[in-house]
Amino acid sequence: xxxxxxxxxxxxxxxxxxxxxxxxxxxxxxxxxxxxxxxxxxxxxxxxxxxxxxxxxxxxxxxxxxxxxxxxxxxxxxxxxxxxxxxxxxxxxxxxxxxxxxxxxxxxxxxxxxxxxxxxxxxxxxxxxxxxxxxxxxxxxxxxxxxxxxxxxxxxxxxxxxxxxxxxxxxxxxxxxxxxxxxxxxxxxxxxxxxxxxxxxxxxxxxxxxxxxxxxxxxxxxxxxxxxxxxxxxxxxxxxxxxxxxxxxxxxxxxxxxxxxxxxxxxxxxxxxxxxxxxxxxx
Amino acid sequence: xxxxxxxxxxxxxxxxxxxxxxxxxxxxxxxxxxxxxxxxxxxxxxxxxxxxxxxxxxxxxxxxxxxxxxxxxxxxxxxxxxxxxxxxxxxxxxxxxxxxxxxxxxxxxxxxxxxxxxxxxxxxxxxxxxxxxxxxxxxxxxxxxxxxxxxxxxxxxxxxxxxxxxxxx
Numbered sequence: 001x002x003x004x005x006x007x008x009x010x011x012x013x014x015x016x017x018x019x020x021x022x023x024x025x026x027x028x029x030x031x032x033x034x035x036x037x038x039x040x041x042x043x044x045x046x047x048x049x050x051x052x053x054x055x056x057x058x059x060x061x062x063x064x065x066x067x068x069x070x071x072x073x074x075x076x077x078x079x080x081x082x083x084x085x086x087x088x089x090x091x092x093x094x095x096x097x098x099x100x101x102x103x104x105x106x107x108x109x110x111x112x113x114x115x116x117x118x119x120x121x122x123x124x125x126x127x128x129x130x131x132x133x134x135x136x137x138x139x140x141x142x143x144x145x146x147x148x149x150x151x152x153x154x155x156x157x158x159x160x161x162x163x164x165x166x167x168x169x170x171x172x173x174x175x176x177x178x179x180x181x182x183x184x185x186x187x188x189x190x191x192x193x194x195x196x197x198x199x200x201x202x203x204x205x206x207x208x209x210x211x212x213x214x215x216x217x218x219x220x221x222x223x224x225x226x227x228x229x230x231x232x233x234x235x236x237x238x239x240x241x242x243x244x245x246x247x248x249x250x251x252x253x254x255x256x257x258x259x260x261x262x263x264x265x266x267x268x269x270x271x272x273x274x275x276x277x278x279x280x281x282x283x
Numbered sequence: 284x285x286x287x288x289x290x291x292x293x294x295x296x297x298x299x300x301x302x303x304x305x306x307x308x309x310x311x312x313x314x315x316x317x318x319x320x321x322x323x324x325x326x327x328x329x330x331x332x333x334x335x336x337x338x339x340x341x342x343x344x345x346x347x348x349x350x351x352x353x354x355x356x357x358x359x360x361x362x363x364x365x366x367x368x369x370x371x372x373x374x375x376x377x378x379x380x381x382x383x384x385x386x387x388x389x390x391x392x393x394x395x396x397x398x399x400x401x402x403x404x405x406x407x408x409x410x411x412x413x414x415x416x417x418x419x420x421x422x423x424x425x426x427x428x429x430x431x432x433x434x435x436x437x438x439x440x441x442x443x444x445x446x447x448x449x450x451x452x
Contacts, residue, residue: 001334003313007290008358016288023288038354039335042315050290055359079348103424105342105349105402190423 003041007050014059014139014168020052021164022141028052030166032075032114035106060113060168063087069135069171074113079104081112090174093132093181093199097124100183103191113167116152119159119222122193124185126153127217130225131181131199134172140165149223156221178205182277185217186269188260194218195260196269200277209237209281216270219255226252233278244278246271297361301326302370310357317341319357320367328368328397332426339425342398343367349405368397377404379442389438391429399425403439411450413443 011017021028029048031037032055040046054060060075063086070090072081081087082098101107101115101124115125116136129136129149136147138161152160161167175181185197196218203211212230215223229248236244255266291312298307301324308323317334320326320343332338334353341352344366371377377400383389390396399422406413406421413421418439419432427435 002318003315005292005311005313007292008295008312008356009288009290010358011288020288034354034356035336035351038315038356041313042334042353053356053359099420102336103339104405104421105339105351105424106336106354108348109345109350109354190420 001042001044003038004044004047006041006048008053009050010053010056012056014057014166017052017054017057017166018139018141018164020050021166024050024052026163030054030117032117033077033110035102035110035114036118036120037114054166065090065174066171068174070174071137072112072170072172074116074137074167074169075111076113078107078110078112078115082107091132091172092175093128093183093201094172096181096183097128097199100124100185100187100191100194106191112170116170117159117161117167119153119157120193121156121221121223122197122218124183124194124197124199124217127197127199127215127223128183129153129170129172130215130223131201131213132172133201133213134170136161136167137169137171138162138165139168144168146171150225153222158222176205179203180281182280184273184276186273196255196266196273198270198273198277199223200274202281209234214274216253219253219266219270224253228252229274233274244275246274249274291358295358297358299360299362300364302366302373312356312358314357315353316343316345316355316357316360316365317352319360320352320365323357326367326369328372330394330397332394337424337426338395339398339402340395342401342425344371344401344405349401368400371401371404377401379445380404380407380438383438383441384435387434387438387441389430389435390427395425395427399427399435403442406439407443407446411443411446413439415440418443 009020027049031051031053061073063072088095134149136152147160180202182200185194187194199215201213212234214226214230217223232248253267255263257263294309294311317331320329330340332340336351336354342349343352402425418436
């Protein structure tokens, strides 16, 4: 199908974009890479009065270090992240995750900020942000604020971003050599949305597994951080060489049924992925 | 309020470079790039399959990188460079791939072929030593409903091999 009619604005600066948001409010939708939004316009699943195209705002792109954080501009293309040495050095989990997002032609256009603000519960990057304890930098009429990933993703396609705010950057605490990361997902075909996925980070500075963060995706309305399961795993890491009990996940994950998998099967698969990551770390 | 904050409705004028030639056209704001290429410029080699970014038939190059032309608005290409199967075929850019697809029956109906050729060309540029598995992963966003992909992967692999032989005889 073809997109419905809409108005179009192409601001060149963040200040101009904020003025557009202020003026058009909830009638407007921000167009980032458009790799989900354009599809939903073509299928007439969304019908915004105005599109605010932020692709020409240069200050929103780029990857750099700010003190001990990696700062990634919201409009940085996924393909740029995939090949960035700054990213592979300081946020290796992102480098592991990106090749699993759709396909090369999509990643050439799709942006990190677009994926995060869209907040699809089956998408990789939101869960990756939760695992890395990333901060979302939002700019609004009253200035800038930082929102922790766990608070940013609120519900199905819902974030903490207000109608008059723009996500300008993402900040990730720089990984140190004692941290290890894991990424696993189960998909029917490469590039599909996952049936279940897991982004994990951990600290090994005491020669033991600590600070484990397990962020699961497509098991609920938003990425789910399984804190009890993670602390159980850390506590039992030394004793249980052969098969860790992951029963706590039954209480922490409550995924919906759909055509791909029942709720129980998703929880089972989440345990399978968790064991695979732990096995990789143990070897 | 600066000009850039005026809401464009209806139609707008765009100027871009398509296959090396400057083009200026009035386009509806809501027109996607695939339809602009086909309907306004008559470049029908770019095919429209699913219109939501899944099938890969509408793959073109925007400023040198492959993208889905159904997921970009024509108005977003103002001032940019677009290359389609017509331009990249005429300038010989895809010659080796086209010969290999011909030799190995890498197409039947041909609907997916322009998108697959452009995707394969970017694969060979960015991964000149790609193996079969990498070829399959890179092509995962381009659907072919005739060939079963095997002959396509064969054709691309043969171009990768001959590139390697040229570099290290």
